[in-house]
Amino acid sequence: MSTRPFASRMLVLVAVLALVAAACDSGGETPTDEGSPGTSTGGTIIHGTTDTIVSLDPAGQYDFGSNQISQQVYNTLLEVPEGETTPQPALADCVTDDSMVYTCTLQDGLTFSDGSELTSEDVAFSFQRNIEIDDPAGACSLLASLAACGKWKDGVIETPDPQTVVFNLSAPDAVWPFILTTSAAFIVPSDVFPADELQADGEIVGSGRYTLAQYRAGEQVVLEANESFWGDPPLNDRVIVQYFDQSSALKLAIEQGDVDIAWRTLTPTDVSSLQGQEGLSVLTGPGGEIRYLVFNTSLEPGNELAVRKAAAMVLDRQAIVDNVYEGTVDPLWSMVPAGFAGHIDVFKDVYGETPDVQGAEQVLKDAGVSTPVPIEIWWTPTHYGDASADEYAEIQRSFEESGLFTVTLKSTEWDRYTEAAFTDQYPSYQLGWFPDYVDGDNYVASFYSSSSFLNDHFDSKEVDDLIATERASTDQAEREAAFERIQEIGAAEVPIIPVWQGTQLAIVRDGVEGVQATLDPTYIFRYWGITKAS
Numbered sequence: 374m375s376t377r378p379f380a381s382r383m384l385v386l387v388a389v390l391a392l393v394a395a396a397c398d399s400g401g402e403t404p405t406d407e408g409s410p411g412t413s414t415g416g417t418i419i420h421g422t423t424d425t426i427v428s429l430d431p432a433g434q435y436d437f438g439s440n441q442i443s444q445q446v447y448n449t450l451l452e453v454p455e456g457e458t459t460p461q462p463a464l465a466d467c468v469t470d471d472s473m474v475y476t477c478t479l480q481d482g483l484t485f486s487d488g489s490e491l492t493s494e495d496v497a498f499s500f501q502r503n504i505e506i507d508d509p510a511g512a513c514s515l516l517a518s519l520a521a522c523g524k525w526k527d528g529v530i531e532t533p534d535p536q537t538v539v540f541n542l543s544a545p546d547a548v549w550p551f552i553l554t555t556s557a558a559f560i561v562p563s564d565v566f567p568a569d570e571l572q573a574d575g576e577i578v579g580s581g582r583y584t585l586a587q588y589r590a591g592e593q594v595v596l597e598a599n600e601s602f603w604g605d606p607p608l609n610d611r612v613i614v615q616y617f618d619q620s621s622a623l624k625l626a627i628e629q630g631d632v633d634i635a636w637r638t639l640t641p642t643d644v645s646s647l648q649g650q651e652g653l654s655v656l657t658g659p660g661g662e663i664r665y666l667v668f669n670t671s672l673e674p675g676n677e678l679a680v681r682k683a684a685a686m687v688l689d690r691q692a693i694v695d696n697v698y699e700g701t702v703d704p705l706w707s708m709v710p711a712g713f714a715g716h717i718d719v720f721k722d723v724y725g726e727t728p729d730v731q732g733a734e735q736v737l738k739d740a741g742v743s744t745p746v747p748i749e750i751w752w753t754p755t756h757y758g759d760a761s762a763d764e765y766a767e768i769q770r771s772f773e774e775s776g777l778f779t780v781t782l783k784s785t786e787w788d789r790y791t792e793a794a795f796t797d798q799y800p801s802y803q804l805g806w807f808p809d810y811v812d813g814d815n816y817v818a819s820f821y822s823s824s825s826f827l828n829d830h831f832d833s834k835e836v837d838d839l840i841a842t843e844r845a846s847t848d849q850a851e852r853e854a855a856f857e858r859i860q861e862i863g864a865a866e867v868p869i870i871p872v873w874q875g876t877q878l879a880i881v882r883d884g885v886e887g888v889q890a891t892l893d894p895t896y897i898f899r900y901w902g903i904t905k906a907s
Contacts, residue, residue, distance in 0.1 A: 415609030415904035418885070421623045421632035422616060423758060425591070425787060427510050430571040431559035432503045435512040435826065436756075436787070437637075437807050437896075440556045442614065444897050445596055447559035447579035450477050450496070450538075451550055453895050455902060458811045460550040464491070464560065464580070464603075465538070467553065472545040472845060477553075479536045485562045486584045486599045493532035498563035501525055506569065510791055514819075514826045515557040515809065518546040518844070521824070545845035548818075551810035582607050582901045592616055596900065607901035608887065620759045627653065627880050633905055634888060635880040636898060638758035641699035647880050658877040658892025661710045661808040661816075664757070666750070666768070666870045671830040672800040674748055679740030681867035683733035684748070684778070686724045688870060689771035697763045698873070705871035707860050708820050712894075714849065715813040715856030719864040720871060730775045737777060745779045748772070751794065752803040756787040764872075765803065795828045807896045813852070814843060817859045820869055831868035 424438030431447060434440060450467060451460040467477040483491035503513050507523035519542060520526050531539040542549060552558060560580060566572045575588040582602050587595035594614040598607045615632055617623040624643040627635040628650065639647070648655050666688075668675030675681055690704035703711070704726075706718035725732070737744055752765040765782055772778040785793070794802045804827075809815050818840050819825060823832040836859055843855035863869065877892045884906035891899040 415607070416907060417611040417613060418609050418634065418900060418903050418905055419613045419615060419632045420634045420636060420898075420900070421626050422614065422635075422637050423618070423620055423623055423755070424637050425616070425756060426574070426594075427787065427791075428508075428571055429574040429577045429585070429588070430566070431499070431556055431561060432506045432511050432513070433508040433571045434556055435510060441898055442585075442594055442596075443556055443559055443579075444581070445583040445612070445900055446577060446581045446585055447561070448581050449554050449558045449560065450479075451553045453554055453811065453897070455890055455899055456893055458894065460554050460810075463554075467550060469549075472547045472549070472847070473542050475540040475542070475549055477538045477540070479538070480603060481536075483580060483603055484601055485565075485578050485580045486601060487562070487565070487578050488601065489562055489564060490535075491560065491562070491580055492535040493538045494535070495563045496538045496560055497530045497532050498566075498568070499560045500530060500558070502561075502566065502568050503557055506571065508571065509795060512555065512557040512809075512826075514824060515552055515555055517822075517824055518542045518544060518549060518552070544841060547847050548810075548812060548814045548844050551812055551815070555809040557809075583612065586611075608904045609900070612900045612903075618755065627882070630882060633882050633885045634903075636878075636888075638760075639878070639880065640758065640760050641697075641701045644701065644878065644880075645699070652883045654881050654883070656879045656881060656889050656892060658879075658889070659712065659894050660875060660877040660892075660896060661713065661811070661894060662805065662875040662877070662896070663705055663708070663710055663816075664764070664803070664805045664872045664875075665705070665708065666801060666872060667794075667804055667827055667829055668801050668868055668870075669797060669799060669829050670868050671797065674742075674746050675800055675868075677740065677742060678866065679736050679742050680746055680748075681870075682724075682736050683742075683746075684772065685720060685864075685867050685870050686729045686733035686736070687771055687775040687777060688768065688872070689728050690872060691727070692771060693764055693767045693873060697760055697767055698875075701878070702873040702875040705874040708863055708869060708871050709813045709816045709856060709860055710874045713811075713813050713816070715853035715860075717857050717860055719860045723864045728771060728775065730777070733775060733777055744777045745773075746777060747779050747781070748801060749781045749783060749799075750801045750803070751790070751799045752782065752784050753787050753790040754784050756790070757803070757805050761803065768872075795826065797828070808894065811894045813856045814840070817856055817863075818844070821859055821863050827869075829868050831866065833862055833866070836862055 426439045427436045428434045450465040452463040465477040465479045469475045505525050513522040565578045583596035584599050586597040596612040620639045626632045706721040709716045769780040772780050821836045839855040843852040881888050887903035
């Protein structure tokens with residue numbers, strides 16, 4: 374957790390308000406609330422959040438906070454529009470005959486925000502650098518159908534002319550259009566971004582609806598409408614994103630009117646306090662946000678299947694839901710969330726809806742495992758919100774009250790956390806997930822494939838074959854059958870224990886419009902559709 378005092382946050386808020394006032398008072402050189410060429414009169418939107426940014430370079434990000442800003446600055450070949458669940462043309466229109474070769478044709482006259490032309494060479498460059506850089510915090514694993522991380526292959530992308538891009542996949546992949554909407558597929562200019570290292574966060578350039586006007590790490594991002602954007606312009610002139618170390622500071626800011634929107638993340642107690650306050654509205658929307666506990670199956674004690682099964686049997690999800698989140702989340706019984714096609718409540722079916730201490734004790738006894746089993750669990754204190762501490766205290770309680778485990782909780786901040794968790798340094802650890810795309814594949818392939826970013830050493834040929842089957846198929850029944858079987862294997866082998874599933878929640882001040890519409894299952898917070906009354 375940051376050691377900056379709360380007072381420094383209030384100084385930053387004063388600076389934010391001064392910036393807004395200056396914008397409204399400018400002599401026309403800066404876009405104002407009265408509108409500027411190509412924009413509506415949506416004014417300046419101030420968004421408060423406790424999320425953090427790992428990197429604003431697409432090759433170095435696979436986290437929600439970074440992606441949230443990148444969605445505004447970059448474009449992808451395809452995108453999922455507001456309220457939709459399937460990819461549609463954005464920078465390009467893409468077609469395929471066999472789900473193995475995809476040909477994408479770029480729109481005419483595309484440019485980046487710096488005025489340079491956007492061509493097929495930039496597209497090829499963006500994918501190649503993501504794979505070759507192979508950053509530990511990056512999302513190159515999403516591009517496995519093209520090439521393995523760190524192992525670029527010539528010929529997988531062809532650019533026969535400046536407007537045509539041909540993707541030659543290693544196997545049929547009907548999910549590829551979804552992949553083309555993700556952070557791994559953001560397009561960057563080849564004459565600005567280095568090919569072999571990450572671009573500095575404050576120097577990024579894209580072709581999206583906004584440009585990055587200002588970046589202060591851990592404090593503030595200022596986005597301004599991109600006047601050269603190829604599509605419909607944003608409905609506002611500027612967005613200021615203000616970052617808070619604690620949810621309590623974010624709560625105070627929305628109460629006092631220092632921010633227009635509080636989205637991610639307030640504690641349940643904060644939300645209850647804000648509910649019904651004059652001038653504020655609490656909005657909710659669907660979502661596939663989940664939390665889960667990962668075992669590194671190559672390290673003790675998670676290398677013992679009986680230990681993983683016993684842990685799944687004693688985990689008290691309902692206590693977490695009730696005591697930590699006050700009923701604002703639901704128990705999660707599979708790594709594919711409820712509401713997604715192919716979901717089954719497999720952990721409930723296999724291990725029961727309530728803790729089964731007797732059954733867990735028998736599983737350990739049958740495997741010859743001595744109890745209590747010492748287990749070290751890592752969690753990260755700020756990345757997933759202030760409730761994480763209470764969540765993992767509740768997990769520790771349920772494990773230790775069984776008498777079968779002694780738990781040591783350890784924590785560290787996100788940058789160090791991800792590096793260590795994915796390099797065999799943590800025997801078990803907390804993670805959360807927000808969908809890259811609205812399809813069950815994003816939950817089974819990401820977690821259970823042998824090439825999973827988790828690096829938890831779970832490896833099942835049957836799972837890999839099932840993933841290949843569902844990705845190659847356009848038959849939804851066949852795909853859902855594959856999803857179900859993968860979930861069954863995941864529950865039987867227990868490399869991961871699902872914990873809870875949440876919905877989206879935002880607090881907005883009166884006069885702010887457009888937030889409800891963007892709270893859809895994609896988890897893309899579309900600033901460009903939000904306005905604020907003068």
